[in-house]
Amino acid sequence: MKIIQIAQRASDLDRARAFYGDLMRQEATAVFDPPGLVFFMLDGVRLLLERGAPSALLYLQVPDVHSEIARLKGAGVEVVEEPQLIFQHEEGTLGPAGSDEWMAFVKDSEGNTIGLVSQQMP
Template structure:
């Protein structure tokens, strides 16, 4: 019996109500590199993982996309300066046995759906 191994995530998909507004927000406010737009689909690069936004008016999926960042405080400050309204300050959500801390900060996209920053902070 052969076991196949899944590789890293290649693409995430998220439905949006207005592709033009979403494209502008993800590109200009979050600063994600825009790859291309084709019809009602817009594609962005998230450090090697492709994000596909698809215009599906009336659709509302409650998924959360977590963006890994090296310095959550700096990313929080930069995005706040660009107009992102965070639901709260970055905060620790878990401490691993080796002392590594998992930190997150939650915010919403231009359609009010959840997104998050996440970062691991090493002890010391």
């Protein structure tokens, strides 16, 4: 079994499409409006932005959470929580052995929280 799609609430589809396009540095894969659906592809998983969807907490992997937060701050994105070390992957169970897992949280254009994650070698 694998995840095929995740839905995220977007009350303003154009605004959300612009925000997520910038965040993920890609154009939307498909737009159907009506009924109000915007899709992005994330490594084989569809991210659906939909007016009627509930809010979800997405965690997106980025190469370097520190530089991504700096970029987003420069674009005026609200940072909920600055980057912090969450844990170290000693045995490689949840990430590359010997790497550190860093997370930060931002608000998207629709008020949803997004986690940004990077796994970096110390």
